[in-house]
Structures are given as C-alpha cells and as structure tokens.
Amino acid sequence: MGDVTRIIITRLGLGLLTLLVISVLIFGAVELLPGDIAQAVLGQGATEENLRALRTELGLDRSAPVRYFDWLSGAIVGDFGVSLLTQSSVTDTIAPRFANTLFLAAYAAVIAVPVAIILGIIVALLRNTLFDRVANVATLTSISSPEFFLGYILILYFSVKTGMFPAIAKLSDDLTFIELLERTFLPALTMVLVVVAHMMRMTRAAIINLLASPYIEMARLKGTPAWKVIARHALPNAWAPIINVVALNLAYLITGVVLVEVVFVYPGIGQLLVDAVTKRDFPVVQACCLIFAATFILLNLAADVGSILTNPRLRHPK
C-alpha cells in the first residue's frame, strides 16, 4: 500500500497548491482593477476625502501582500470579510445559500448518477444499433442546449401548461422534506438532463474502450457467459473510469448550477454570485469564486484518488 499512499498524498498536496495559486489569482485579479476598489465603489465623482476614508475603512492603505494574507487567513477559518453594499458579513450571506446550492446539486446527482451509469452501460452494450444512434443524437442535443433553454421548456410544460410543479423555487423554513423536493424538482431535473447526457456519453466511451481489450475477448472466446464477462472481467476495471466520469460531472454541476439558479430564482450561491458581479460587490465575488473553485478542485481530486484506489494495477504492485 506504500506506493498508493504516496501517490495520493502527492495528489492532495498538488491540489492544495493549485488552490493556493488560485486564491492568489482571485485576490490579484481585483488588484488589477483600474484605480482601486474605493474608486470603483464611489465612482468618478468621489471627493478625495471620501476616497481616503473608504480606503482606511477597507484597509487599502496596507500593501497588497499583507492584505492577501489577511484575506486568506480569514477565508481559511470561514471569514470572508464584509460586503461592500450591505455591510453585513459575507459568510453569513453565503452560508445558507451555499447549503441550498449543495442540496440542489445533491438532489440532481442522486437522480442523475445511477440513471446515467445504467443507461451508459446499456448503450455501450448495444453499440452501433439504432438505439445507440438515437441515444447519441438525443444526448448530443441535450449537451448542446443552453441550461436556460432546457429550464424554460420544463417550466412551459410542467408548470405553465400542466401545473404539476411550481416554476419558481421559493424556499422557506417551514417546508416539509417532500414539499422541498417538489419545489426544487424542476431545477434539479434541468441539471439532471444535462449531466445525464454528459455522463452517459463518457460512460459509454469508457466501457467500449474496455470491451475492446484483449482479456475481454479472451473471456468471450473461452465461452464465459455474457453477464459473467461484464461482472467478473469488465466491471472491476471499469470502476476507475466510471468514478472519474461521476466526479467530473459533479464538478460540471457546480458550474451549471449558476444558470439554473437564475432561471428558477433559486436562492443559491450561483445567483448571489451573479448579483454580486452586476453590483461589483468584490468581497462577495471573491468568496463565491473561491468556494466554486475549491469545490471544483476537490471533486477533481476525488476523481483522481478514486481512480487510483480502484486501479487493480496500483493496488497490487508487482
């Protein structure tokens, strides 16, 4: 196991390093602002006095590296500073919304992952048949559609025409779990449609790749029944690519969530980010970007570690 542990620790270290570099990027990007934050907030007509006052208040009179380490050490313990607009703590604004976003992503993932993997394996087994071709066109169409297109189609048919589900995902504290699932069904379904298509295509490619390998042919030639070929020979080697596919697509969910939240007016972190960008509320933008990037890197790391752990060649070194 020594080899595997070392590889995993290296990967984790690299991931952490990447995150650090990204935090520098996110912080440094705001420093690139023409003028500075105080100028951007107060506008061109601001008097020198007001500017100076705001600069002292925001701590802009200190050098950039000092402020960076201040910001970073705050971010590590979950303190992202104060919003420029509302003067309230960024963390307090983000925390409940981040929970909502995670809930939505988890909801979508719970539906999408099993469906996509099962369909992907079926399509791979039926490759080059009419069913496969139809599935190919259907998934391609779903991938190519912008999330807001799928979202509005679902609103039109499931909400406006039939009234089965609410079009706007309004959340409140007194909802039961079932009501919550119903309220958030359409946004979750939108993400499911996109992610299932991606995942199916990737699973299909991975499985077909695998089925072309010589040991599968050998198993077939010696007369092993088809289900046993899949269960005993293909599946143990398929875990790595499948875990990769799942983690990559969950990472994709994180980005897709921004547009979906805006379409369904869902109180999540994506909508907060878009609002903050429009209003140029930099502490909120920085915090949201850092959280998104961290989640993205974490999931990619999980993909790496998962595929290492499930790789029989790495687990049983010669």
Next chain:
Amino acid sequence: MNYFVIVYYALLIGGSCLAAYFKRREIFLALFSLTLASFVMGIVGGQDALWAVSIAAGLLALAAGTAYAFREFLVIISGTETAKALRTAPLTASFGMFVIFTYAVLGIFAPVIAPFGEGEVISQSFAPADENMLLGADQLGRDLFSRIVYGARNTVGLALVATMIAFVIGVLLGMIAAVKGGWFDQLMGRIIDVVMSIPGLIFALLLLSIFGTNLIILVIIIGLIYAPRVFRLTRAVAGNVVVMDYIEAASLRGEGMWYLIRREILPNSTAPLIAEFGLEFCFVFLLVAGLSFLGLGIQPPTADWGSMVRENATLISFGEITPLIPAAAIALLTVAVNFVVDWMLFRSSGLKE
C-alpha cells in the same frame, strides 16, 4: 375512431410489415415499438398525443430529406477528392452543414433579410404576431424576427472571434511548447493546469466583475479562458508529430522553429485541430449565450439571443413559446456543429488506423 387515427396506425403497421419483409430488423423494431407505444399514448393522451408524434416524425423526415438533398448538392458542386469524403458523411453531419450554412447566410445578409432594424421600435410591447411581424414584438415593441436575424450576426460573430483568439493563442503556444520542450513546456503545462482548474463560467464572472462588460474585453476574456484547452490538445497532437523522423531531418537541415511549425507540424495536425475548433466554438458559444442571459454579455440594444431569452422570459408564464425561439436557435447551431465535429473526429480516427 376517426380517419386520422386509422391512417396513423395503418401507416405504422404497414411500415413495420414492409421493414420486416425486407429484413430491415432495426427499422422494424423502431416502427413496431412506436406502434405499441402509440397504443399507450393514445389511451393516456388521446388524439393530441398521436398528433404530436406525427408532427415530430414529419419534422424528422423533413430534416432527413433536407440533409440528403444538401449532401447530394455538396457532392455535385465540390471537387472529386472532397466529393469522395462527403459521400460517406452521415445524414446528421450533412444536416449540421446545412444548418451552419443557413446561419452563415442569415448572419452575413442580416440587414437584407430582416424587415426592420435591430433597435427599431415599431409597435407596442409584447404585441402579438400580425402580417407585419412574423413573431410579434419584444418587451420594447421591436420586431422579434428581425432581432433574431441580427442575433445570428452578433452572437455567432462574437463567439467566432473569441474562438479564434483562443485558437491562435492556444495553437501558437502549444506548438512552441512541443518544439522547444524543456522549461518552457513545463512552465506552460503548470500554468495551464491552474487556469483549467477554475470553472470557465466562474472565471469569466470574476473577470467581468472587475473589467466591466465591454465587448472587446468580453471577447479577450473568453478567448483567454478557452486558450488552455486548445493548448492542451495542440501540445498532445504536436507532441506526436515532433518525434517523427522527418522533423529530425528538417532540424538537422538547420531549419528554424517557425519553419518546423509552419511547414512540418501544422500541415500534419490540421484534422484534429479543425475538429477541436468546432468543439471549442460550441463551448465558447454556450458561454457567450450564458453570460448574455445573465445580463453580463452583449449589452442592449444590440440584438443577442441570450439576452433576448431573459428579456422576454415573462411571456413564458403566459404559455407563449416565442422567448424560446432564440434559445432554440442557440441549441440548434451547437447541435449542428457537434454533428459535423462528430463526423470529422470519426473520419480522422478512422484514417489513422
């Protein structure tokens, strides 16, 4: 039972029988399972459901017919070499080419095709369609059809320019990294790793919040965000070419780096690069549309598909589908490009074996 239902089932069952007789197993299976499914749909959804199926089938047939005719047309007007390749193109690919061709015509001749200007207010807000306005008016009383036509020029044009920027930067750096190797290659690889570990949309939002939503800045930002993906592919493709004997021969001859890139590596990696251009275009196009939808991309009054969806979204709650047309236009073009790219990838992988 009325005539429509009788004709519907007669056609389906007759078609299945013919397919079975001519031993076309897949067509038979598809038609007959559609027949069986229609029984259920007919009972649950009534005649409307059957109408929907027939309309969908008719549209599909129309698309297939157009694609077939367009492919024949292309085969006839092109030279022998291209014609040979085109003849093997699947219908999906030629359908994609047809759609791209249509969009190109729309974009180039937009002022001629559109009955009104893109910012021209001609009626009341959300006025319904009449003989003047094909699709009705938008939230300010501008002709929706004209704006969709102009959108083909603005949205697609912007995405094309951004893709080209990404491509020039990515291909150039990728080629240099492959030829030079060493520290430059390593450094570029690490930088690209970091940039690619930030989700594209999030990165774009961060940069837009800082630099504001200016068209030129938007194009450059998107180009920079997608350049790393092009770099990765170019580096991989060129890496395979660089180890060839003829490259070694050329460098022993004393040829410089630019000669190697221009005359030896680039001609030998065009096929995957063209396919990658199509794929990149899809990503960039969806990102542009997404940003415009969020109100952070192309700014009004310039007609743009993403922002048109957002502006007219209120109509959806009245059961209107007009706001979905620009969104469908985005989806259709992306699907079309993907179809063509699929075929090209298949061809380039088939030729290698």
